[in-house]
Amino acid sequence: xxxxxxxxxxxxxxxxxxxxxxxxxxxxxxxxxxxxxxxxxxxxxxxxxxxxxxxxxxxxxxxxxxxxxxxxxxxxxxxxxxxxxxxxxxxxxxxxxxxxxxxxxxxxxxxxxxxxxxxxxxxxxxxxxxxxxxxxxxxxxxxxxxxxxxxxxxxxxxxxxxxxxxxxxxxxxxxxxxxxxxxxxxxxxxxxxxxxxxxxxxxxxxxxxxxxxxxxxxxxxxxxxxxxxxxxxxxxxxxxxxxxxxxxxxxxxxxxxxxxxxxxxxxxxxxxxxxxxxxxxxxxxxxxxxxxxxxxxxxxxxxxxxxxxxxxxxxxxxxxxxxxxxxxxxxxxxxxxxxxxxxxxxxxxx
Amino acid sequence: xxxxxxxxxxxxxxxxxxxxxxxxxxxxxxxxxxxxxxxxxxxxxxxxxxxxxxxxxxxxxxxxxxxxxxxxxxxxxxxxxxxxxxxxxxxxxxxxxxxxxxxxxxxxxxxxxxxxxxxxxxxxxxxxxxxxxxxxxxxxxxxxxxxxxxxxxxxxxxxxxxxxxxxxxxxxxxxxxxxxxxxxxxxxxxxxxxxxxxxxxxxxxxxxxxxxxxxxxxxxxxxxxxxxxxxxxxxxxxxxxxxxxxxxxxxxxxxxxxxxxxxxxxxxxxxxxxxxxxxxxxxxxxxxxxxxxxxxxxxxxxxxxxxxxxxxxxxxxxxxxxxxxxxxxxxxxxxxxxxxxxxxxxxxxx
Numbered sequence: 253x254x255x256x257x258x259x260x261x262x263x264x265x266x267x268x269x270x271x272x273x274x275x276x277x278x279x280x281x282x283x284x285x286x287x288x289x290x291x292x293x294x295x296x297x298x299x300x301x302x303x304x305x306x307x308x309x310x311x312x313x314x315x316x317x318x319x320x321x322x323x324x325x326x327x328x329x330x331x332x333x334x335x336x337x338x339x340x341x342x343x344x345x346x347x348x349x350x351x352x353x354x355x356x357x358x359x360x361x362x363x364x365x366x367x368x369x370x371x372x373x374x375x376x377x378x379x380x381x382x383x384x385x386x387x388x389x390x391x392x393x394x395x396x397x398x399x400x401x402x403x404x405x406x407x408x409x410x411x412x413x414x415x416x417x418x419x420x421x422x423x424x425x426x427x428x429x430x431x432x433x434x435x436x437x438x439x440x441x442x443x444x445x446x447x448x449x450x451x452x453x454x455x456x457x458x459x460x461x462x463x464x465x466x467x468x469x470x471x472x473x474x475x476x477x478x479x480x481x482x483x484x485x486x487x488x489x490x491x492x493x494x495x496x497x498x499x500x501x502x503x504x505x506x507x508x509x510x511x512x513x514x515x516x517x518x519x520x521x522x523x524x525x526x527x528x529x530x531x532x533x534x535x536x537x538x539x540x541x542x543x544x545x546x547x548x549x550x551x552x553x554x555x556x557x558x559x560x561x562x563x564x565x566x567x568x569x570x571x572x573x574x575x576x577x578x579x580x581x582x583x584x585x586x587x588x589x590x591x592x593x594x595x596x597x598x599x600x601x602x
Numbered sequence: 603x604x605x606x607x608x609x610x611x612x613x614x615x616x617x618x619x620x621x622x623x624x625x626x627x628x629x630x631x632x633x634x635x636x637x638x639x640x641x642x643x644x645x646x647x648x649x650x651x652x653x654x655x656x657x658x659x660x661x662x663x664x665x666x667x668x669x670x671x672x673x674x675x676x677x678x679x680x681x682x683x684x685x686x687x688x689x690x691x692x693x694x695x696x697x698x699x700x701x702x703x704x705x706x707x708x709x710x711x712x713x714x715x716x717x718x719x720x721x722x723x724x725x726x727x728x729x730x731x732x733x734x735x736x737x738x739x740x741x742x743x744x745x746x747x748x749x750x751x752x753x754x755x756x757x758x759x760x761x762x763x764x765x766x767x768x769x770x771x772x773x774x775x776x777x778x779x780x781x782x783x784x785x786x787x788x789x790x791x792x793x794x795x796x797x798x799x800x801x802x803x804x805x806x807x808x809x810x811x812x813x814x815x816x817x818x819x820x821x822x823x824x825x826x827x828x829x830x831x832x833x834x835x836x837x838x839x840x841x842x843x844x845x846x847x848x849x850x851x852x853x854x855x856x857x858x859x860x861x862x863x864x865x866x867x868x869x870x871x872x873x874x875x876x877x878x879x880x881x882x883x884x885x886x887x888x889x890x891x892x893x894x895x896x897x898x899x900x901x902x903x904x905x906x907x908x909x910x911x912x913x914x915x916x917x918x919x920x921x922x923x924x925x926x927x928x929x930x931x932x933x934x935x936x937x938x939x940x941x942x943x944x945x946x947x948x949x950x951x952x
Binding site: 278317321324325328331333334335355356357358359360381382383386387389391392393394395396469470556557559560561562563564 | 675683685913
């Protein structure tokens with residue numbers, strides 16, 4: 253079951269018009285970046301009343317307070333009041349940041365997210381997590397707040413580069429691994445180039461929704477969604493400033509899932525053959541990212557900033573079996589280094 | 603009745619220790635400014651476990667994103683996790699801003715407010731309004747979030763200058779005017795220099811709490827708390843950059859209440875003698891602030907940014923009778939200018 257506010261739609265323009273019909277917003281802003289302005293704006297423009305276009309620069313490096321200031325200023329300059337609406341048209345950066353700006357503008361106005369990447373459709377569309385990065389730490393400043401609507405359309409995916417599709421796919425794999433073994437088996441035969449994404453996304457969002465519903469503010473079970481992210485985020489952050497080695501979110505999470513599956517074997521007795529299956533599927537899709545031993549210590553340092561930690565102890569979500577995860581598993585530094593060493597030592601397929 | 607999380611306490615140190623007892627916070631930060639560090643920190647220091655002192659500069663002009671960045675950075679540098687606590691020791695600026703920083707740090711950690719001014723004790727202690735100013739607009743960026751506890755002690759008031767006490771008293775008058783006529787009558791015989799503030803604050807907070815409980819996110823009735831603030835905030839904002847003419851919040855609200863009581867007569871038929879009574883009480887306590895006619899237009903412009911406006915129309919809360927207010931009364935520019943002219947034309951008492 254999808255959450256109340258999330259809909260998979262064929263035509264985003266029709267869906268947006270239906271949402272706006274009968275609602276009386278005093279003003280509407282549309283937040284875009286240069287990519288979504290070019291590729292996605294034409295798909296929804298017709299549905300919007302007269303609106304303010306707020307254009308920001310794409311990229312995780314712009315998901316910060318400075319860009320928020322630009323968005324808040326645009327709303328302020330246009331005298332947006334508390335009955336105004338913000339529509340976020342873009343991937344995770346725009347949804348998280350545009351949502352955060354709306355949720356904090358005059359202590360919160362309505363916003364609608366139109367996720368345009370596979371990653372944001374399966375991940376950011378559920379759970380109401382909003383926020384921005386702060387001095388190198390991902391999603392460090394933010395709030396929990398649900399959009400009035402999330403309209404998911406695979407029309408938006410048609411203009412995405414394959415690498416972006418593959419990045420989003422990592423979260424789909426994750427949802428299957430932590431909560432739906434049979435979906436994992438189905439995904440193994442999926443061809444990323446020809447997949448029917450509307451169906452796959454709907455299934456994956458439903459898995460996430462079930463987890464989130466049971467724990468809206470991340471006190472417990474929801475933490476299993478962090479599988480792959482303790483080490484994955486640390487890797488992503490480490491390579492954020494590296495021009496060549498830069499990883500997309502899903503690519504880092506793919507590496508993180510391998511590391512944390514390895515630790516699941518060590519600490520929770522996950523079956524070796526499940527680890528092999530995971531490594532095989534993930535490396536087939538993503539290959540292996542080169543992580544030199546010289547970087548291990550700094551990556552381990554980064555895991556200390558994870559939001560799920562408690563009292564300076566790194567807390568991870570690990571797999572008990574295929575399709576079942578557990579949370580608040582304490583990891584020590586040696587284990588994190590060991591997992592990175594395991595990953596770096598995997599044989600490269602030719 | 604006070605809200606669940608608010609307590610009037612004799613000894614703030616004992617109360618804080620009682621709060622912390624049995625709760626397991628991984629770290630504690632105490633946010634102070636140079637005044638509360640000197641005057642109030644000694645009153646609670648003994649109750650705190652080992653803690654991080656986050657010192658900011660006092661003053662509304664520092665209630666901004668730049669100071670938030672300092673606070674977020676301090677928490678980040680000390681690796682605060684989601685089970686850490688922020689204790690805000692100060693007036694409205696510290697409570698609103700320290701609360702906002704806590705409510706957005708890693709999407710929200712616990713915080714406790716120890717309001718040290720009369721204004722913050724009666725006003726900011728109830729309602730969960732948090733936020734900061736943005737490019738000249740008061741509380742423009744923020745969220746609603748209740749502190750885990752608000753501990754109110756009149757011990758803190760003993761070090762306050764009289765002008766600060768008087769500023770806070772404006773909100774006490776306001777609560778009486780909008781919702782408790784008999785409290786208004788009691789206040790008329792109050793001597794601000796010798797008042798038993800614990801009792802007065804408890805009564806006033808209970809009035810506010812009753813209003814807020816019926817409307818936690820300000821969709822309706824809660825808007826009556828804005829009485830005096832539509833014009834009062836506009837006056838306060840206008841004089842923010844004026845070194846001599848600078849007004850404390852309550853002083854501006856006192857002027858705003860006179861202006862809006864005048865409009866209550868014009869628009870809602872409030873009795874003339876009630877207006878006279880209000881003018882007499884307020885001018886006795888506050889005198890009259892000189893507002894030259896040349897400033898009227900700019901002040902009227904400022905009212906357009908009020909958060910309670912809708913679709914570019916200024917919405918105010920006005921009095922129907924003594925002790926009863928109504929909200930969403932549209933004010934046009936001419937009316938606002940007329941009210942400012944009324945205020946500026948009041949005879950100065952000698």
